[in-house]
Amino acid sequence: MFFPAFLKSRQIDKPSLPGSIRSRIRIERRFGPLPPTVYIENEFVENARSRIIFTLITLDSLIFVAAGGLGYFLAGKTLDPIKEMVEEQNHFISDSSHELRTPLTAMKTSLEVALMNKKLSLPEAKETLKDNLSDVNNLQKLSDNLLTLNRLENYKNKDFKKLSLKRVLNTNLKRLTPLADTKKITIVTKINDYSVMGSETELGEVFSILIENAIKYSPENTKITISTKKTDHGVNIRFKDQGYGISSKDIPHIFDRFYRADQSRTKNIVSGFGLGLPIAKKIIAKHSGRISVVSQIEKGSEFNIYLPALS
Numbered sequence: 001m002f003f004p005a006f007l008k009s010r011q012i013d014k015p016s017l018p019g020s021i022r023s024r025i026r027i028e029r030r031f032g033p034l035p036p037t038v039y040i041e042n043e044f045v046e047n048a049r050s051r052i053i054f055t056l057i058t059l060d061s062l063i064f065v066a067a068g069g070l071g072y073f074l075a076g077k078t079l080d081p082i083k084e085m086v087e088e089q090n091h092f093i094s095d096s097s098h099e100l101r102t103p104l105t106a107m108k109t110s111l112e113v114a115l116m117n118k119k120l121s122l123p124e125a126k127e128t129l130k131d132n133l134s135d136v137n138n139l140q141k142l143s144d145n146l147l148t149l150n151r152l153e154n155y156k157n158k159d160f161k162k163l164s165l166k167r168v169l170n171t172n173l174k175r176l177t178p179l180a181d182t183k184k185i186t187i188v189t190k191i192n193d194y195s196v197m198g199s200e201t202e203l204g205e206v207f208s209i210l211i212e213n214a215i216k217y218s219p220e221n222t223k224i225t226i227s228t229k230k231t232d233h234g235v236n237i238r239f240k241d242q243g244y245g246i247s248s249k250d251i252p253h254i255f256d257r258f259y260r261a262d263q264s265r266t267k268n269i270v271s272g273f274g275l276g277l278p279i280a281k282k283i284i285a286k287h288s289g290r291i292s293v294v295s296q297i298e299k300g301s302e303f304n305i306y307l308p309a310l311s
């Protein structure tokens with residue numbers, strides 16, 4: 001039988017040569033000689049394979065552990081502010097409940113005593129009601145302050161407009177002058193008018209807190225000076241009194257919520273909840289300003305507000 005030459009050679013080559021050698025011959029025919037073939041022992045290949053598998057598993061485990069650890073760390077970092085916020089809220093709730101409980105207990109006790117008194121006269125009953133009314137007024141003030149603090153902490157909207165400082169100050173001064181009159185305190189003003197961006201209600205609240213404090217914490221027949229001026233730090237509004245002053249140990253805390261300086265002569269006779277200055281500080285911070293105090297016992301206090309000036 002006749003076979004073409006190439007078929008003959010294939011028939012002869014095929015059974016005798018392994019595929020890899022035949023491929024090599026074909027490649028060498030087309031492209032020239034290849035480097036000599038290196039034969040690797042099976043055992044060596046197996047070892048290398050085990051090593052690679054081992055390395056891959058170790059690396060994967062390390063990546064898994066590192067990624068897990070990093071995830072845990074980052075989750076912790078993300079949760080930190082939330083944790084702080086929850087702790088802050090818990091403190092706020094427990095402090096507020098404590099402050100609410102004290103006047104409520106006092107009211108309850110005085111009402112119970114009055115009810116138990118079978119010979120309670122009309123003037124005595126009226127006196128009890130008067131005390132209770134004063135407590136209710138204080139409670140109302142406390143709840144207003146708590147709501148203000150809560151609003152300042154949770155709603156950051158800045159509904160600011162251009163304001164005349166003189167007008168905002170004068171409006172609040174007019175309202176508080178009768179209170180100063182009850183203690184024969186003179187209020188001296190040196191107010192130059194400047195424009196600032198802000199909320200009239202909120203800045204009015206700050207001025208009112210500072211003027212009211214100056215009156216509350218000053219003895220009779222003293223003077224309060226309110227002045228404004230422009231400085232390198234912005235518009236400065238100064239409230240200076242000749243009052244009882246604040247000790248250096250209390251100064252770092254007076255802007256903390258519910259803190260009342262421990263001065264036996266004022267703490268018991270002057271009512272308050274220690275919420276005015278924290279509110280003032282929050283409002284001033286919202287207006288990108290700052291508030292500071294210098295004070296000396298028996299000499300008086302000076303509160304300074306700096307607000308960004310409008311050019």
Ligand code: ADP
Nearest residue numbers: 213214217245254260261272273274275276277
């Ligand atoms: P409150 O007056 O309701 O106690 P504030 O937050 O306004 O609360 O003030 C905190 C504390 O700072 C006051 O209890 C008082 O001891 C002190 N303080 C504030 N302003 C003055 C001031 N002008 N003179 C002396 N002490 C002051």
